Amino acid sequence: MADILVFGAHPDDAEFGMGASMVKFVRSGASLTVCVLSRGEAGTFGTAAQREGEMRDAARKLGGGIEILSFLDCQIFDSYESRIKVAEVIRAQRPKLVFAPYHTHVGNHKDGGAHPDHAATGTIVRSATRYARFAGLKDVHGEPWNADHIIYYMVPRSRMPTLLNDVSDYMEEWEGIARCHQSQMSIRDGKIMEFLRAMRGTNGGMISVRYAEGFITDDPIPFDLPLFMRGTPRQPGAPLG
Template structure:
């Protein structure tokens, strides 16, 4: 398996598409190798089956032009920051060697999402320690940097990625999860996500975060570290503040 530059680690097989699909498309267009790691198979979902959801994930990965999409195989609804989960994730990180990780935010109302925010940070650090899981025989890696997507809790973003050119493809990847979203032919139970309004809610969200940086589409992130900026003039004169 070849190494990748950026890896999105999210709980369920449509979370990555909903939150960072545009960023992954953009990174691919800039020549980076991109990947996604679904932590669970989404088998607890109200709609769909594990097998059907796997097929949808494969189709969405094709639309997003991902180099890699894998599943960590933890139990949906039962993701915890424990030794087994950390070791599994460290092994994936050491094999794929991503420089940047995208993941959930802390305090997300879904416990899997919340735990994964912590699990990813711990595994990122442990993967850099030579003696951790040494007996498995993998080399340590440099600590990948973690950017948390902002979705369910309101936080000021550290940065917003301009995904204007990719908003449509992002929606196509979301819609590849046919069992999860609006489908008038489905006779499975309705949820908030399966309502007709949810997809336009997602489009509005992308437009809103774009509007904050003066573009038509954006995806918001926060990082816990201070950002090391070489050229503040180049940074600050990008079209980011419409209201000064």
């Protein structure tokens, strides 16, 4: 069981896409499991065995759980069977929050977030989160479970995030965990970490903090006054949050 369940298509997706948020969540006391659909064996760098070792190292450093499904890299497709497999993970983990790569592919094939497996994973997870709660759906093993929210990371560069998580205090620890994916450090001519840090810097600038990770949600988020007032100087009427 985990408060937070993060799906990725490939071993590095969760850590590269929202790893500093994962550190922030776990250090705040939340339990978190990463579920990876494939071992990333079709990637340019690293074998399936090497990449599995890297994701296990990352999970150990984070202090989170890990689950590895048996989809094949580049063969992740939305289907009834795919949804059932993912819904079973949701039923077993019973998370309040589900995270997945953003479900809509952008046109630019050079956008690092535009791997078709990422979009397919987001689409599968969106349906599976719903399937997990249908008591009459007997093909899904486990007790029905209704997660509170599904939130997407790996926001395409052509899209504006709708949620930004301040991760300024977690960047060093995040980098140590992301570097567990050693086979992927040659991406972008060896400048992948520099690139991922710069993206977080740009996101941070949008909310006046040093570093932030960006997300999109299709769900309406309930208005919560203490949440929106937090950080605001309080005088008349205090306390709020």
